[in-house]
Amino acid sequence: MSSNNPNQTIRSPEKPESKFEDESEEEEAEELEQLETQVKQMAKKILEYRATLPDQLKTTLALLLSSQRPLLPDCDSGSDPGPSGELNPDSGGQDKSSRAALLTKEDRKTAEKVHLLKEKISSNVSTMPVVLKRMKDCISRINKLDSYNGSIHPAFKKKRTS
CATH class of the missing domain: 1.20.5 (Single alpha-helices involved in coiled-coils or other helix-helix interfaces)
Incomplete structure (x- = not known):
């Protein structure tokens, strides 16, 4: 049965490369595990940032705006509505006499x-x-x-x- 077909492949018995392939598969598996743990850690960090970052941005913005606000003596009780129609949030909880003493x-x-x-x-x-x-x-x-x-x-x- 000998044929001269160029498309026919000749199979050879197992070579010693199979040990090398097993080692490379093990290395790939280890690398894959490392990547999966890194992805899990990154997911945890992202969830943590999503939970804490909006509050941090809100407080930072509030501090920035309050630092740029001019300091005027407060003579109202804070019950007058502000420009937006809402009550004045800065004056809540402070006693009038304590402010007057200052x-x-x-x-x-x-x-x-x-x-x-x-x-x-x-x-x-x-x-x-x-x-x-x-x-x-x-x-x-x-x-x-x-x-x-x-x-x-x-x-x-x-x-x-x-």
Whole structure:
């Protein structure tokens, strides 16, 4: 049975390379185990970072923002809503008398001035609709007088002295 087919392969008996292959398979298995343990460790670290990192970023951002906020004397009780409509979170839990004890004389004067300014602004804002209504009434009266084509009532004419 001899054929001259070039595609036919000739098998040879087992070579001593099989020991080398077994060793390389063992090395690959060890390396695979090491990689699996490394992946497990990395997964644990990622889970740990996911749990702690948002809180760390939140506290860091809050500290950064509070350090850039100008220091103003606090004269309110904190019950006034802030610009966002929420209660002031910075003033919670502090007693008014303890804060007043910490303020110096100049700080107290400044706090009083700020408080008075806030009161004046709020009173001006509350009276604004009444003032606007009166202004509209006056403007309508002036327009009504202009519609008389320049004729002035005799009561409003100035008496000329000769």
